[in-house]
Amino acid sequence: MHRTEVISEIELLEKFSKQGESYTNSSGSYGWRNPIRSDTGIILQSLVIAEDPVRILEIGTAHGLSALYLALGMNENCFIDTIEFDHDVGVDTQERFDRLEVPGKVHIGEALDMINKLEGTYDLIFFDAQKSHYKRQLDLLLEKNLVKKGTLLLADNVIDRSEECAEFLHYFLENGINHTIIQTECGLLVGKL
Numbered sequence: 001m002h003r004t005e006v007i008s009e010i011e012l013l014e015k016f017s018k019q020g021e022s023y024t025n026s027s028g029s030y031g032w033r034n035p036i037r038s039d040t041g042i043i044l045q046s047l048v049i050a051e052d053p054v055r056i057l058e059i060g061t062a063h064g065l066s067a068l069y070l071a072l073g074m075n076e077n078c079f080i081d082t083i084e085f086d087h088d089v090g091v092d093t094q095e096r097f098d099r100l101e102v103p104g105k106v107h108i109g110e111a112l113d114m115i116n117k118l119e120g121t122y123d124l125i126f127f128d129a130q131k132s133h134y135k136r137q138l139d140l141l142l143e144k145n146l147v148k149k150g151t152l153l154l155a156d157n158v159i160d161r162s163e164e165c166a167e168f169l170h171y172f173l174e175n176g177i178n179h180t181i182i183q184t185e186c187g188l189l190v191g192k193l
């Protein structure tokens with residue numbers, strides 16, 4: 001992975017408006033993708049450094065801003081799978097990974113369908129697609145044993161979109177799962193199964 005180039009790419013993506021305006025690149029405009037806010041990337045990177053995972057799953061790729069931060073924290077044995085249902089965006093982000101030699105694969109399709117096709121277990125999951133689907137995505141991950149005791153669960157937007165995340169948040173409380181919410185602009189849940 002070209003770390004210096006990944007950092008430059010992050011700097012470029014961070015310059016785009018995060019809310020309300022379109023991302024554009026040479027292929028045109030992709031619309032509003034609501035990526036992580038600028039306070040969150042460094043936390044994602046730090047958690048990956050501390051956790052030293054081998055397999056990461058991200059749900060909600062967009063243009064790969066959060067994935068690039070996660071990748072910066074990864075050691076050379078780690079691989080990131082990430083899911084995006086917008087075909088053009090997914091293809092573009094895979095090209096970005098390939099150009100930067102980020103060890104990652106964009107799975108293009110609806111998250112629940114893609115999760116159904118995954119195998120093995122993941123050490124770290126980052127939820128950042130449809131907020132109202134976080135709980136059912138977690139249920140499926142549990143049902144398929146894609147997560148295990150010790151898997152680190154991260155989820156964005158648990159403060160600014162807490163109503164949509166309510167069922168998901170309730171799961172952590174109801175089951176006594178060790179977790180906290182970092183008071184970022186959007187609210188980042190950090191929990192460990």
Ligand SMILES: C[S@@+](CC[C@H](N)C(=O)[O-])C[C@H]1O[C@@H](n2cnc3c(N)ncnc32)[C@H](O)[C@@H]1O
Pocket residue numbers: 033034035036059060061062063064065066067083084085086089109110111112128129130133
């Ligand atoms: C909040 S953005 C992800 C931002 C990205 N994690 C970042 O910070 O750079 C959510 C992305 O998930 C995709 N998405 C939303 N619902 C989805 C679903 N049910 N299945 C797959 N992708 C989905 C959207 O197309 C969008 O690109």
